[in-house]
Amino acid sequence: STAIVLFRRDLRLADNPALVAACAKHDRILPTYIHAPDEQAPWAPGAASRWWLHHGLEALHGQLAAQGGDLHLLAGDTLDHLRALIRATGATAIHWNRRYDPAGIARDAALKAALHEDGVAVHSHAGALWSEPWTLATDAGQPYRVFTPFWRKLRTGLPDAAPLPSAHARQWLRQPGSLPTAALGLLPTIRWDAGLASSWTPGEAGAHELLEIFADDAVADYAKGRDLPARHGTSRLSPHLHFGEITPRQIQRMLQDRAAATDARRHPDLEPYLRELGWREFAHHLLYHFPHTPDANFNPRFDGFRWAAADEVLLERWRRGRTGIPLVDAGMRELWHTGWMHNRVRMVVASFLTKNLRQHWQHGARWFWNTLVDADLANNTLGWQWVAGCGADAAPYFRVFNPYLQAAKFDPEAVYLKRWLPELAGLPAKVIHEAWRHPSVFAGKGYPAPMVDLGASRDAALAAWSALAD
């Protein structure tokens, strides 16, 4: 019999439950990807994600081709295409791994209902998370809104199951009519993507290479190293996790095996790292239970908050890394150049936008959505609402990051700042960390003066917060 495996955000052959189940039950497998961005509206993939998707699809295609198969690539209405494929191949079943974003869930429910009516069996599988969002609840039977108890519960019951092996079909089916990847139009027409290409290797092999590098080195002192933006102190697996090129289960198993094999005196920082993956899990559970939150405050009390009016001039300076605040500008330029930004710097640029500039967090979330290669509706929503103070288990609004203190603490030698602000490379770190004291030095380097007074804007933000609290 024949089955279609519909790939979406699971661009891998190993530890892929949908693929394994289909290969176990059917002789012929047609691996299929249908590009349908309209069905993901209003959160269709942004420009950097599209770049990644193009290369991720090419990588998956290459892996299938090495086994004599093909990724059947289509663009347009998913249901129409599936029905046509079923007619053409006689497929009796469709397998996919579940999605957790609101548009994806709605789309999958509609597809399932229509295909069932056609008499086709649709099997959905759990392939992206450690635990399905409906399986964890508080003692009162409610979804968790606070991370620490969520993580305690998840960590205690964390299965130690081995990842599934790479799947091999008895026969990979090939069909006429597959599009070349270029026909999806995912790559930019104006080629701004050189920085992305030199920073990343999309695909399953690229993901495992990064995991190896991380396991060999940075995981050993992740708890400290993860806060230093100049260092390669984190795994950088976020885009690979987003596109499902690697799973939390694979990462956990590999790091645990490595830890067991290394000298017990050199304990790698495994727990703090698993806990970060726990934040990803928490974000996905929240998005599943509170699907309105990408477009609305999690905490409705913030609906009355007095944001400043949207100001394109301010926003554009922030986006382009021309605010005159070195750590903010370095982060925004790192994002523009590589499609990624260090987590600590993400918090700082988000705090600056939502507090010092008092621009609505959704302006920031949208820019990140378009420019991050790891743009992820669950993680991005959680991150922005956390910093803005309106999210589940968020930082309190009155916590305003001071970008100068953050830079002096986490980038004392200004290595990160100089990397992304080459116009400041000749200055001593001490001068850069006190930029406000030396306006003429910075003007001479063509670097802008700070666009706001950090102290006064902080006070204004706190006043707006007090007005809300009254």
Ligand code: FAD
């Ligand atoms: P590591 O430190 O190696 O962590 C491993 C994995 O854990 C990450 O790949 C990620 O999947 C997960 N993780 C780590 N920190 C978090 C976190 N705070 N929340 C949720 N998951 C986490 N992450 C995204 O994947 N996509 C986004 O769109 C996104 N937007 C963000 C926006 C803001 C304003 C902030 C403050 C954070 C955002 N994050 C987002 C979370 C975090 O910054 C990134 O996941 C992390 O920097 C990715 O780098 P890494 O893979 O080296 O992380």
